[in-house]
Amino acid sequence: MVKKIKRSDGRAPDELRKPYIIKAGVVKRAQGSALVQSGKTIVIAAVYGPKKVIPKHLEDRDKAILRCRYNMITFSVKDRKKPGPDKRSVEISKVIANALSRVVMLEEYPRTLIDVDLEVIQADAGTRVAALTAASVALADAGIAMKDLMPAVAAGRANGQILLDLTKEEEDAEDAVDMPFAYIPSTGEITLLQMDGIVDLNEIKKMIDLAKKGAQQIYELQVKALKERYAALATLSEVVK
Amino acid sequence: MITQTTKDYLVRLLKKEERRDGRKLDEFRKVMIEKDIGENAEGSARVRIGNTEVIVGIKMQVGEPYPDKPDEGVMITMCEFLPMASSSFEAGPPGEDEIELGRVIDRGIREGKVIDTKKLVIVPGEKVWTIFVDIYVVNDDGNLYDAAAIAAMAALTVTKIPKLDENHEIIEGEYEGKLPLNHTVISLTAYKAENVIFLDPTHQEESIIDSRLTVGVREDGKIVSLQKGMEGSWTEEEIIKSIEMLQKKAKPFIKQVVK
Numbered sequence: 001m002v003k004k005i006k007r008s009d010g011r012a013p014d015e016l017r018k019p020y021i022i023k024a025g026v027v028k029r030a031q032g033s034a035l036v037q038s039g040k041t042i043v044i045a046a047v048y049g050p051k052k053v054i055p056k057h058l059e060d061r062d063k064a065i066l067r068c069r070y071n072m073i074t075f076s077v078k079d080r081k082k083p084g085p086d087k088r089s090v091e092i093s094k095v096i097a098n099a100l101s102r103v104v105m106l107e108e109y110p111r112t113l114i115d116v117d118l119e120v121i122q123a124d125a126g127t128r129v130a131a132l133t134a135a136s137v138a139l140a141d142a143g144i145a146m147k148d149l150m151p152a153v154a155a156g157r158a159n160g161q162i163l164l165d166l167t168k169e170e171e172d173a174e175d176a177v178d179m180p181f182a183y184i185p186s187t188g189e190i191t192l193l194q195m196d197g198i199v200d201l202n203e204i205k206k207m208i209d210l211a212k213k214g215a216q217q218i219y220e221l222q223v224k225a226l227k228e229r230y231a232a233l234a235t236l237s238e239v240v241k
Numbered sequence: 242m243i244t245q246t247t248k249d250y251l252v253r254l255l256k257k258e259e260r261r262d263g264r265k266l267d268e269f270r271k272v273m274i275e276k277d278i279g280e281n282a283e284g285s286a287r288v289r290i291g292n293t294e295v296i297v298g299i300k301m302q303v304g305e306p307y308p309d310k311p312d313e314g315v316m317i318t319m320c321e322f323l324p325m326a327s328s329s330f331e332a333g334p335p336g337e338d339e340i341e342l343g344r345v346i347d348r349g350i351r352e353g354k355v356i357d358t359k360k361l362v363i364v365p366g367e368k369v370w371t372i373f374v375d376i377y378v379v380n381d382d383g384n385l386y387d388a389a390a391i392a393a394m395a396a397l398t399v400t401k402i403p404k405l406d407e408n409h410e411i412i413e414g415e416y417e418g419k420l421p422l423n424h425t426v427i428s429l430t431a432y433k434a435e436n437v438i439f440l441d442p443t444h445q446e447e448s449i450i451d452s453r454l455t456v457g458v459r460e461d462g463k464i465v466s467l468q469k470g471m472e473g474s475w476t477e478e479e480i481i482k483s484i485e486m487l488q489k490k491a492k493p494f495i496k497q498v499v500k
Contacts, residue, residue: 079308090340101472179467189474193454195467196352201484204464208477 008169009039014210016153016165017041022133022221024141024229032142034225036134039167040124045134047142050112064109068097070131072120092128093118099152099182099191100135105145114144125168126154129180132192137222141229149226151218152182152192155211157199162206164214177203181211185219243448251449255437260446266439267486274391274497276399284400284420288392290441292382294326297374297392299400299420303363303409304371314361314369318347320376320389327381327444343376345468346389346428349457350374353426353465355397360421368409370402372420383443386455390428395498397422425499426465427491428457431483433473438483440490456484458491 007013017039027033030046037043053059070092072081085093096118104114116138118131129152136150156166158173171178177197183190195204251261258266270291279285282298304315320343322330335343350356361370374396376389400420403411432442434449442450452473457466464484469475475483 087340087344090337091344094337094341095469098470098472102474184474187474188476190469190477190480191474193467193469193475193480196348196465198352198354198459198463198465200463201481201488204467204484205477205481208480212477 013161013163022225024137024225032138034134034137036130038126038130041126041130042121043130043134044119045138046117047138049114050109053113059111061110063106064112064114066097066101066114068093068116070118076120076123095192096132102191103147103150108145125166125171129154132182133218137225140226148184148186149222150182151215153211153214153218154178154180155207164210179207183215185216243445248449252435269441274395276395284396286392286395288388290384290388293388294380295388295392296377297396299396300373302371303368306369311366312362313358315371318343318374322378326378345455346393348466349426349428353424353457353459355422355424355426357421357423383447384441386430394427398499425460425495426457427494428455429487429491430455454483456487458488460495
């Protein structure tokens with residue numbers, strides 16, 4: 001059971017950050033896009049594709065290639081981030097693409113490329129899970145065939161407590177544990193799992209259970225964001241008529 | 242080139258809990274650990290798991306601390322798949338597979354607080370030891386993650402700190418003492434193919450795998466890192482079961498590696 005002790009931002013241990021906002025269709029030029037704001041963390045995702053693979057020899061004749069770029073902009077953090085990819089961003093891009101390929105029906109789009117650009121505008125921990133949450137909304141917004149949406153959230157530990165959706169302040173605790181997690185609610189599949197920090201098995205169980213509950217809430221917000229987006233489009237087409 | 246016929250055969254075997262070389266699902270090939278394999282490294286090791294071979298060298302240099310950790314040494318992990326190790330490896334800057342492997346090994350050592358980095362300060366806030374953990378894959382017959390994790394830990398156990406002169410330049414061939422270590426961490430990996438979980442795949446068996454889960458285990462039984470890799474997914478039960486299995490499997494390696 002999660003004890004109800006207040007956190008520095010007043011949240012309960014099993015509560016998402018406030019505000020937690022998901023908005024679809026924020027980058028008009030892109031085929032699909034989404035913004036996720038989790039407290040102070042802000043990520044924008046944009047999707048281009050399916051499009052031609054260049055150079056051609058890289059194409060896969062059985063399915064689309066899903067390419068993700070996770071990037072932190074220079075002023076997303078206090079000390080200016082050096083522009084361009086580093087080992088961390090390469091790894092994160094890879095685990096995000098791996099997770100998404102579980103829901104995107106890539107076999108529907110052979111010989112093509114689907115580009116997902118994920119830009120961290122402001123970082124206060126949990127950027128990779130915000131990016132993944134935004135990515136699946138952006139892909140759905142682009143009309144790309146998918147089996148489901150994929151909510152992602154971090155669970156962890158700070159100051160002896162198992163917590164959901166940690167802030168940077170909490171992640172800096174002496175005993176901090178961070179466990180990024182992504183999940184397909186309809187099947188129960190865990191598609192992204194990483195962790196750093198010193199824990200025992202029982203704590204891992206608690207963190208997974210907490211992350212599942214958080215993911216379920218985020219899933220509902222993802223669905224709501226897409227419904228709002230399409231309601232707005234429907235109204236627009238009424239006007240055009 | 243692994244034919245579809247071979248892949249189908251391996252899948253059929255796995256579903257019967259069998260493997261081509263007669264091993265059980267959770268059985269490792271013979272693991273050989275050899276230390277001090279490179280004279281010019283401050284510490285080194287070679288690990289063979291069956292035909293897989295990984296070498297790790299530890300190099301130490303005087304460097305600057307990270308601004309947010311002025312009183313700690315720095316560790317940098319690098320991994321290169323040598324072109325000789327497999328027909329699919331190409332020369333060039335580290336690709337994403339090499340980067341991921343390096344980062345997963347790094348995470349186990351770093352999060353498990355293996356190295357006593359506070360003892361690696363030369364001039365507080367200005368000069369500290371930078372420890373390079375350089376991983377080279379010499380022969381890829383599967384399970385590079387475990388071979389690299391064992392080799393990195395083995396190399397650290399024999400690493401010596403070079404002696405410095407009054408200008409903080411390294412005096413060649415002279416050492417101050419051993420690299421101070423607080424803990425031993427071995428990261429081991431569970432692999433999944435067609436919903437069967439097994440350990441230590443050969444290169445052939447890796448061709449049918451759709452996911453892996455690497456778990457960093459410390460000598461006190463604590464789990465210090467997790468990484469799900471590749472495109473497949475896991476259920477909560479599979480994750481918990483695999484962590485329990487790897488916690489047990491890591492014990493003999495932890496003992497062996499400090500010998």
